[in-house]
Amino acid sequence: QLQLVESGGGLVQPGGSLRLSCAASGDILDYYTVGWFRQAPGKEREGISCISGWVGTTNYRDSMKGRFTISRDTAKNTVYLQIDGLKPEDTAKYYCAAGRHTCSGWVPQEIDYWGKGTLVTVSS
Numbered sequence: 001q002l003q004l005v006e007s008g009g010g011l012v013q014p015g016g017s018l019r020l021s022c023a024a025s026g027d028i029l030d031y032y033t034v035g036w037f038r039q040a041p042g043k044e045r046e047g048i049s050c051i052s053g054w055v056g057t058t059n060y061r062d063s064m065k066g067r068f069t070i071s072r073d074t075a076k077n078t079v080y081l082q083i084d085g086l087k088p089e090d091t092a093k094y095y096c097a098a099g100r101h102t103c104s105g106w107v108p109q110e111i112d113y114w115g116k117g118t119l120v121t122v123s124s
Helices: none
Strands: 005-006 010-012 018-024 031-039 045-051 058-060 069-072 078-083 092-099 118-122
Touching: 005 092, 018 031, 018 092, 018 118, 031 069, 031 078, 045 069, 045 078, 058 069
Parallel strands: 010 118
Antiparallel strands: 005 018, 018 078, 031 045, 031 092, 045 058, 069 078, 092 118
16 A cells, blocks of 8 residues: 655744655555645635646645645655645645646545655644
8 A cells, every 4th residue: 555654744833835755555646646734723625736647747725825835756756745834824744745647626535645744733
């Protein structure tokens, strides 16, 4: 079974930046769509961004455009999420996810594999 392991979360001040990493257990980036979700306490899990296999095209939730940047290193089987200008409302657990669906709707129902998540806390 495919394993996804997130890292890079932690406590940061408002306005700061983080780079989250998602390491996959195998050579999957050419075949799976991989990306990120987040879930704040008491809220629904929401898609952030995804990157498609092989071609590597990206999509972002409209509300996430600008401050969030997804990228990948296929040699390392790793997907990254750069978050700039962090705000307190960005506080959430961030999950890496992979699926065979196209990188379009990016909803939880189309996810085949989940990471355990990494917590991002934005506070002064």
